[in-house]
Amino acid sequence: MKWKIHIIEEFKYEKHLFFDIIKNFNTLGCLIFKERNTLRKIHNDVLGTLAVKSFKKPILINQYIYSTFRKSKAYRSFYNAKFLLSKNINTPKPIAFFEQKKGKKLIHSFYFSEYYNYDFTFRELIEKKEMFADWNIILQKFTEFIYKMHNSQILFKDLSPGNILIKKINNLYEFSLIDLNRMAFKDLSWDERLQNFIRLSMTEDMINIIGKTYAKLTNRNEMETIKILIDKNQIYLTKKSQKQKFKKLIGKK
Ligand SMILES: Nc1ncnc2c1ncn2[C@@H]1O[C@H](COP(=O)(O)OP(=O)(O)OP(=O)(O)O)[C@@H](O)[C@H]1O
Ligand SMILES: [Mg+2]
Missing domain, CATH: 1.10.510 (Transferase(Phosphotransferase); domain 1)
Known part of the structure; x- marks a missing residue:
């Protein structure tokens, strides 16, 4: 298994903290949403309060597609959020995305963004x-x-x-x-x-x-x-x- 990762400048030396979160994903913080994908609100003293989204493992054909022709949902979530903010359209600040690949297949992916305390x-x-x-x-x-x-x-x-x-x-x-x-x-x-x-x-x-x-x-x-x-x-x-x-x-x- 190989990881492809991207972290914002501010936390580029904190890779290990993100991996800790991924490793203990099911027990950390609290569950905020679970249907197709799973979202947890996780607080970390260094990274702050995060919304971490674990994407459902894609079906086999899509495991190949997301690893070759198309960008993964985690990748697109991150860069689209960055683009929106550059246009002054509000979205929770993107923090990182992690993609786990096995050969030419995308297995797991995670998107980290700031938790937005909405009403x-x-x-x-x-x-x-x-x-x-x-x-x-x-x-x-x-x-x-x-x-x-x-x-x-x-x-x-x-x-x-x-x-x-x-x-x-x-x-x-x-x-x-x-x-x-x-x-x-x-x-x-x-x-x-x-x-x-x-x-x-x-x-x-x-x-x-x-x-x-x-x-x-x-x-x-x-x-x-x-x-x-x-x-x-x-x-x-x-x-x-x-x-x-x-x-x-x-x-x-
Ligand atoms: N950054 C965030 N801050 C606070 N809450 C969040 C954040 N991201 C997601 N949530 C909460 O989690 C819910 C689901 O998030 P999201 O829409 O990303 O998941 P999803 O699996 O794609 O859902 P669906 O398929 O129903 O659209 C949101 O409605 C919101 O309540
Ligand atoms: Mg949604």
């Missing part, structure tokens, strides 16, 4: 609307944040509720994006810009605010923009429910 995610805005006195304002600010990202020629393909962390600082809201391995960097068409909001699973009230704000920022017609978002959202929801029915049918869920 809520976009998901709570959907599910617990009544808890937020500033609900409208948060969504307007969120739309401005995404507009700034689109204008920086960044398409975040995984713009989904759990990937948007939000923190209230005094009376302002700070947004931070995570799970950055799927991005594209290019000029975005009007259609791509609106399509980008769809994986958020927005409610109708959300579409109204987000559509209106985005239309204002881009000098478009508000009603038309909202209409396009409603139509796209409907198509998305229909496809999603068809997929779920199909999964149930083949016993996958």
Whole structure:
């Protein structure tokens, strides 16, 4: 087994600390998320408080692909985060990535970033609307944040509720994006810009605010923009429910 590693300048002499974390990954800190991948919040006196993501071992074909033609998810998470920060788009500071290879196969990979002490995610805005006195304002600010990202020629393909962390600082809201391995960097068409909001699973009230704000920022017609978002959202929801029915049918869920 061979390791390919990359650590930010500040911690370049602390390689051993990262390996200690990897070796004891399952017992250190606390578990914050486990589905496909596993995330743990781990504090280290030198490195600070980290979010460490251990990526699920890829299926055999992808073990080869990620080791040869394509960059691993850990690699892409690291460099995409660095790029976002260079454009002043907030994301937890990238710290390191480690890839373990066996011959031409990628076996394990880890992404280390700073732990971001957020107050809520976009998901709570959907599910617990009544808890937020500033609900409208948060969504307007969120739309401005995404507009700034689109204008920086960044398409975040995984713009989904759990990937948007939000923190209230005094009376302002700070947004931070995570799970950055799927991005594209290019000029975005009007259609791509609106399509980008769809994986958020927005409610109708959300579409109204987000559509209106985005239309204002881009000098478009508000009603038309909202209409396009409603139509796209409907198509998305229909496809999603068809997929779920199909999964149930083949016993996958
Ligand atoms: N840097 C971080 N700081 C604080 N919390 C984090 C950080 N990174 C991830 N998390 C927490 O872990 C959760 C999952 O992270 P992430 O989206 O990267 O995992 P994932 O396995 O790709 O999830 P999914 O496949 O559902 O998108 C986030 O919703 C968030 O609650
Ligand atoms: Mg995610």
